[in-house]
Amino acid sequence: MMENIQKQYEVLNWASFFLKEHHCEENAAQMLLQHYLGVTRAQLFARMQDPVPLEVMQQFERAVRQHAETGIPVQHLMGYTEFYGRRFSVNEAVLIxxxxxxxxxxxxxxxxxxxxxxxxxxxxxxxxxxxxxxxxxxxxxxxxxxxxxxxxxxxxxxxxxxxxxxxxxxxxxxxxxxxxxxxxxxxxxxxxxxxxxxxxxxxxxxxxxxxxxxxxxxxxxxxxxxxxxxxxxxxxxxxxxxxxxxxxxxxxxxxxxxxxxxxxxxxxxxxxxxxxxxxxxxxxxxxxxxx
The missing domain is CATH 3.40.50.150 (Vaccinia Virus protein VP39)
Incomplete structure (x- = not known):
């Protein structure tokens, strides 16, 4: 479990390492953190020193572990994916x-x-x-x-x-x-x-x-x-x-x-x-x- 991890870069580093250990794509960590923080990629990297609210950190950690342990796509966890500059809803009925x-x-x-x-x-x-x-x-x-x-x-x-x-x-x-x-x-x-x-x-x-x-x-x-x-x-x-x-x-x-x-x-x-x-x-x- 993450303890006393407050800043975005620390949370992202933990998740990337955790996913790598579980043979998952490390970029899933960035996608999930953007999702739970509600920010763009540019905003995420501009605010790496910002603290992560406890509730967001808990949701994020839960999703990272679920993805690593079950293989469920991060797009299913988020409910959408990005394609050609637009956001599309996805679920288990369609190919990501x-x-x-x-x-x-x-x-x-x-x-x-x-x-x-x-x-x-x-x-x-x-x-x-x-x-x-x-x-x-x-x-x-x-x-x-x-x-x-x-x-x-x-x-x-x-x-x-x-x-x-x-x-x-x-x-x-x-x-x-x-x-x-x-x-x-x-x-x-x-x-x-x-x-x-x-x-x-x-x-x-x-x-x-x-x-x-x-x-x-x-x-x-x-x-x-x-x-x-x-x-x-x-x-x-x-x-x-x-x-x-x-x-x-x-x-x-x-x-x-x-x-x-x-x-x-x-x-x-x-x-x-x-x-x-x-x-x-x-x-x-x-x-x-x-x-």
Whole structure:
């Protein structure tokens, strides 16, 4: 237990060391302290000499220990996560957004800005929306577009709708298997973007308990060495994609070539690109699909 620890830097140092000892990410300490103090990152570091109120210290210590001992994500303890400069609610029904997905958003926006200039009524579909972070971010960054989002999980869609309402994002949410609800309504998309489940079941035991015990399996795992979702979405594309529409996927860092081949086999005239993340790992596949 922390005793007579008053200053923010002392509290943060204790938590960081405690988490490191328990093989947890040390930056979780900073996230939790910001949360319980109700401050920004800049404010936290500017006030390191400030005392921590006893009640806040007790809440913080309880959360740090709970995270270290059970693996429960700090985002679940806080009830939200930060993504692309915005705060999104999360719970056990949705995948906690990863930083790599911000890069998928960046590439999607870069592409869409060129499209919107000549085609203001551009339609976007986010497949497997989860908490809604991709659809909501694109809708807010490019408000002239029309955005649809799908998920097979009703609980995930409830969370996505809550986030969309909090941010004032105009999105049509549809429940169903990947692109099926879009095809059923005869909607045509200029861009289909997706961060589908792509982890092979054989990799489950190698994941941290924070991921395997708390992220929904439906959003994590796929058959066929993690490629099943890509195959199904690509199979559904002809019914939904515009004549020269684009598809952008987030992928596992070893799946670039395999996903490229699935696209080329379905659409021989397409020329998929594998894009790397900030760490130099294959992380996205982008393809202009010529039907």
């Amino acid at each position: 957004p990863r930083q790599e997905t911000e890069e998928l958003i960046y590439h999607a926006i870069s592409y869409l800005k060129g499209i919107v200039a000549h085609h203001p009524s551009c339609t976007i579909v986010d497949v497997g929306t989860g908490s809604g972070i991709i659809a909501i971010t694109l809708a807010l960054e490019l408000p002239q577009t029309t955005v649809f989002a799908t998920d097979i999980s009703g609980a995930a869609l409830e969370m996505a709708k809550k986030n969309a309402e909090q941010h004032g994002a105009d999105i049509t949410f549809l429940q169903g298997n990947f692109l099926e609800p879009i095809a059923n309504q005869a909607i045509k998309a200029d861009l289909i973007v997706s961060n589908p489940p792509y982890i092979a079941w054989s990799e489950a035991e190698s994941l941290s308990k924070t991921v395997k015990d708390y992220d929904p399996a439906l959003a994590l795992f796929a058959e066929d060495d993690g490629l099943a979702a890509y195959r199904e979405i690509i199979r559904q594309l002809p019914a939904v994609l515009e004549k020269q529409g684009k598809v952008m996927f987030e992928i596992g860092h070893q799946q670039g070539q395999a996903v490229k081949e699935i696209i080329v086999n379905a659409f021989p005239e397409s020329e998929p690109d594998v894009l790397q993340d900030m760490n130099g790992k294959d992380r996205m596949v982008s393809a202009l699909v010529k039907k």
